[in-house]
Amino acid sequence: MQITITLNGKKVSADVAPDALLIDFVRSHGCYSVKRGCETSNCGLCTVFLDEKPVLSCSVLAARADGHRVTTLEGLQEEAAEFGGFIADQGAEQCGFCNPGFIMNALALFRENPYPSEEEIKEYLAGNLCRCSGYEGQLRGIQAFLAWKKSKEAAE
Structure with missing residues (x-):
């Protein structure tokens, strides 16, 4: 076919x-x-x-x-690199195997809900498996990214 x-x-x-x-x-x-x-x-x-x-x-x-x-x-290298650095800064990329799927889902979340609450983040990303971390680093990375994005938008 x-x-x-x-x-x-x-x-x-x-x-x-x-x-x-x-x-x-x-x-x-x-x-x-x-x-x-x-x-x-x-x-x-x-x-x-x-x-x-x-x-x-x-x-x-x-x-x-x-x-x-x-x-x-x-196909999303620029957008992903901007966000991915925040995950890395929190030590949430231990083996890195889950990162691509995690980043894709986080980008989808940001497109759907630019400023999600902690509960909304946890709910949206519940289907992502990471065998290395306890997800706290990813959560901190998302929260740091959102805080940076807010401050960047406020400065513009």
Whole structure:
């Protein structure tokens, strides 16, 4: 089956099997930030944006994305780098395996709710698995980023 997806702003066409998953499609096109973690749609490591909405690419058939826009962390480098530094400053990137999915979900949260409360942050990111930390570093990183963003906007 021939599909065409706009992947990180570039049209990509490929033949895929009817049961091919979106995670396999994006990884086969060099998007290695999208990772397999659980194979059960529970860890958030495979998060991509499908038409600007976060989805678990291990749960979406590649054919379902035909004609749509898919964005991975590779397509959001500038936006991700700005936020990712705050996570690193809090020591929340111990092994780094969960970072791409975590950052994708945090960016989706900020787009949906620019200034979430602590409870809203915890609720939104509940589906992200991190085996190294207790999530406190990530939470502190998000809160530091939001405080920085508020002060930056106030200065403008």
